[in-house]
Amino acid sequence: MTAHDGPEELEAQFAQWRRYVLRRRELQSVDADELEDHLRGSVDELVAAGLSPDEAFLVAVKRMGSLDELSREFAREHSDRLWKQLVLTGDSGNPAAGPRSRRDLWVMLGCAAGAVASVKAPALFGLSVDDDGSFYARNATLFALPWLAAFLAWRRRARPVMIAVLVALFVLGAVAANVYPLADDSQSVVVTGVHLPIALWLVVGLAYVADDWRSSRRRMDFIRFTGEWFIYFVLMALGGGVLAAFLFNTFAAIGIVPEAFVSQWLLPCGAAAAVVVAGWLVEAKQSVVENIAPVLTRLFTPLFTAALLAFLVAVVWTSHGIDVEREALILFDLLLVVVLGLLLYSLSARDPLAPPGAFDKLQLALVVSALAIDVLVLVEITGRITDNYGGTPNRAAALGENVILLVNLAWSAWLLLSFLRRRTPFAALERWQTGYLPVYAAWAWIVVLVFPPLFSYA
Structure with a gap:
């Protein structure tokens, strides 16, 4: 194929590559579609950078590496597929995926517990949700998002340099939220409370993409993660609201008013833990x-x-x-x-x-x-x-x-x-x-x- 070949020749190359991929019995047509989409995206980027279509195709294929390596990466990103064990272990009877899932669960529980502890830590210094609303408004996302980022960084096996960058950015956010002498009725409190979550969520995105932070595709994956995380979080928030209402009304019926427990413990601790749990659910793909x-x-x-x-x-x-x-x-x-x-x-x-x-x-x-x-x-x-x-x-x-x-x-x-x-x-x-x-x-x-x-x- 020459540098002057047109779209027909490029499509023929894609068709040849697809036939080779489909020789793998563990890969279905829908899986080949996604792999081909990955290849086409790389070709588009290289063509936009100035390469001819045939040069872009060859470079993109080489960048993808061997099919075995690509399949392993693809399986990790689609952990709900039945062929995960085939690709990751080469043995359908190997229970290697089980320990990994259990480790994810235990790490998630540890991070969720850390988020809960972070929410309650200010109470040790006399700060309460009801009496110090300005403090909690500025720091709300600092209680949970670092733990979600920690879970994602562990999942991605982030390198020490990336972990150091994540820690530095969260520390910077904590300093910015608390070092300025802002009055409770200051407009800057509202501005900080709105923009700091945006800044820190994109730090979570950095943990999500880890060492692939320059990859356009990985950034799009984070956008997809954000949408799915939001839906999970809202669903858990609705369930938590129902639980809080149930507890309040049932205990009130016997003369006990659990208002302090609901406002000081159940709602803030549940919300912080849900941030991490929602991320784990998206990663685990445990629903539709x-x-x-x-x-x-x-x-x-x-x-x-x-x-x-x-x-x-x-x-x-x-x-x-x-x-x-x-x-x-x-x-x-x-x-x-x-x-x-x-x-x-x-x-x-x-x-x-x-x-x-x-x-x-x-x-x-x-x-x-x-x-x-x-x-x-x-x-x-x-x-x-x-x-x-x-x-x-x-x-x-x-x-x-x-x-x-x-x-x-x-x-x-x-x-x-x-x-x-x-x-x-x-x-x-x-x-x-x-x-x-x-x-x-x-x-x-x-x-x-x-x-x-x-x-x-x-």
């Missing part, structure tokens, strides 16, 4: 949540699209400006984050080889609607800052976030449109989203570390 999540995105994408379009119509019809006070800013930012989340999780669950369809057009409508709302909010925020209202930590943080979201949504809309017109491969959209994650991390850390002194701890 990974199949439910894409269904939820299919359900809520049209609903949110309709809601955003209705809001834009109402703005035009009434000619009423958007209120950009603190609560409204948080609401609109959450709305844009939800839209971005729907887009990201839809991308992570989509077959990258499938042609453009109606759902892709719906996603474009969702992104364009969110983009229009983002522009309206930016105009209002800029107007308030330049008028007599002046700048505040809330407005400055919201301005930066909306600019960042504007850039992301605008380029996402362009890439979606190009994909629908068959001018851009789907992999370009994936690479854009995964490559943009460090921007969110950088901004979150800037807000947490720089904004409090910049605005005189107001």
